[in-house]
Amino acid sequence: MRHLFVLCVFLGSLTSFSQNNLDNDFSDIESKVIEWRHHFHQNPELSNREYKTAEKIAAHLKSLGIEVQTGIAKTGVVGILKGKQPGKVVALRADIDALPVTERNDLPYKSEVQTEFLGTKTGVMHACGHDTHTAILMGVAEILSKHKDKIKGTVKFIFQPAEEGPPPGEEGGAKLMIKEGVLDNPKVDAIFGLHIRSNYEVGTIHYKKGGIMASVERFVIHVKGKQTHGGRPWQGVDPILISAKIIDGLQTIISRESKLVDEAAVITVGKITAGTRFNIIPESAELIGTVRTLDPDMKALIERRMKEMTSTIAKAYGGEATITFQNNTTITYNDFDLVDQMLPTMQRVAGAKNVRLRKATTGGEDFSYFQEIVPGFYFFLGGMTPGNTEAFPHHTPDFKIDDKGLLLGVKTMTHLALDYLNQ
Numbered sequence: 001m002r003h004l005f006v007l008c009v010f011l012g013s014l015t016s017f018s019q020n021n022l023d024n025d026f027s028d029i030e031s032k033v034i035e036w037r038h039h040f041h042q043n044p045e046l047s048n049r050e051y052k053t054a055e056k057i058a059a060h061l062k063s064l065g066i067e068v069q070t071g072i073a074k075t076g077v078v079g080i081l082k083g084k085q086p087g088k089v090v091a092l093r094a095d096i097d098a099l100p101v102t103e104r105n106d107l108p109y110k111s112e113v114q115t116e117f118l119g120t121k122t123g124v125m126h127a128c129g130h131d132t133h134t135a136i137l138m139g140v141a142e143i144l145s146k147h148k149d150k151i152k153g154t155v156k157f158i159f160q161p162a163e164e165g166p167p168p169g170e171e172g173g174a175k176l177m178i179k180e181g182v183l184d185n186p187k188v189d190a191i192f193g194l195h196i197r198s199n200y201e202v203g204t205i206h207y208k209k210g211g212i213m214a215s216v217e218r219f220v221i222h223v224k225g226k227q228t229h230g231g232r233p234w235q236g237v238d239p240i241l242i243s244a245k246i247i248d249g250l251q252t253i254i255s256r257e258s259k260l261v262d263e264a265a266v267i268t269v270g271k272i273t274a275g276t277r278f279n280i281i282p283e284s285a286e287l288i289g290t291v292r293t294l295d296p297d298m299k300a301l302i303e304r305r306m307k308e309m310t311s312t313i314a315k316a317y318g319g320e321a322t323i324t325f326q327n328n329t330t331i332t333y334n335d336f337d338l339v340d341q342m343l344p345t346m347q348r349v350a351g352a353k354n355v356r357l358r359k360a361t362t363g364g365e366d367f368s369y370f371q372e373i374v375p376g377f378y379f380f381l382g383g384m385t386p387g388n389t390e391a392f393p394h395h396t397p398d399f400k401i402d403d404k405g406l407l408l409g410v411k412t413m414t415h416l417a418l419d420y421l422n423q
Contacts (some may be wrong), residue, residue, distance in 0.1 A: 044098030087153025211294035216364030249274035
């Protein structure tokens with residue numbers, strides 16, 4: 001009987017909101033969301049430099065009567081919408097930064113912005129869809145602000161800078177927002193986020209319980225040998241040879257020790273630096289790479305074995321080696337209970353056949369830091385024109401998203417917030 005009562009309460013909450021004629025609101029907001037998206041796309045700003053972007057977001061939220069906080073994590077904006085009735089606090093997050101990529105397509109609103117990034121002249125482009133995320137959340141804020149008298153609890157809109165990573169020597173992104181209290185005052189009970197994808201058809205939503213995106217770690221291995229003449233290798237210790245053995249050994253952690261039937265994992269060495277000329281065996285070498293994991297236990301195993309293997313291999317060949325790790329993102333881990341709770345909402349909004357279970361990706365997302373503190377649900381939104389045979393990859397000059405995909409994002413985030421607070 002208790003389960004029947006809970007179901008009746010939930011269905012009653014849905015009925016009350018259907019009477020608010022949200023369909024008309026969605027119809028009215030679509031053109032605005034597309035216009036905002038085009039504006040942000042044409043005026044992109046890099047991580048921790050999203051000044052104009054933040055100004056436009058804050059002005060919009062203030063025009064809706066939403067309480068606004070600015071300067072969070074340097075350029076972040078937070079809006080707080082309090083319902084007329086007490087209840088839980090739900091957070092909705094959008095990332096707002098662009099990338100140092102020069103756009104090369106024929107869009108009428110393409111970016112012509114130029115800048116200097118780490119000493120190199122480059123264009124600036126929303127080459128990952130953050131402009132769509134920002135516009136979608138602005139649309140959600142406008143719709144929910146019209147219905148705050150029916151909201152039980154509080155909605156916190158988090159517009160996050162520097163998801164792509166802050167410039168060297170700076171803090172930023174989700175970690176800094178959390179450090180500055182974005183999940184407190186009022187304390188957040190659950191958080192939702194989305195990412196548009198250029199290779200998923202418009203009208204579809206893709207999700208996974210547990211790890212949906214990987215932790216991203218950067219590692220550096222310092223190998224110490226003994227310098228000698230290239231023609232007399234027996235007089236020294238070759239750090240380049242040791243590096244090769246270490247690289248080969250590390251791959252056995254993936255192929256022979258990681259239970260890949262559970263989750264994927266990757267170890268990649270992307271850079272090797274050693275030596276000055278052809279006939280000198282150098283004194284040292286440096287290896288830099290990345291580790292991607294989707295399971296906390298697997299991550300701990302891989303880190304431990306990398307440390308053991310690195311030092312042991314070097315010692316076996318007469319040298320020394322140390323390894324250090326830098327965590328860029330943790331595992332984007334969808335809370336099982338929250339997914340079960342909110343999946344019916346997504347299926348109702350998009351249609352059950354359009355909500356699809358997917359496999360994890362070894363890309364990373366700093367939304368993961370929010371999920372370490374509160375239950376979170378992160379999903380992918382289709383942005384590819386139906387019938388396309390070739391997508392325009394993220395982080396490339398040719399990246400494109402179909403504007404027709406934005407409205408489903410607005411609808412889904414709106415109903416997730418309403419249903420979560422009113423269940």
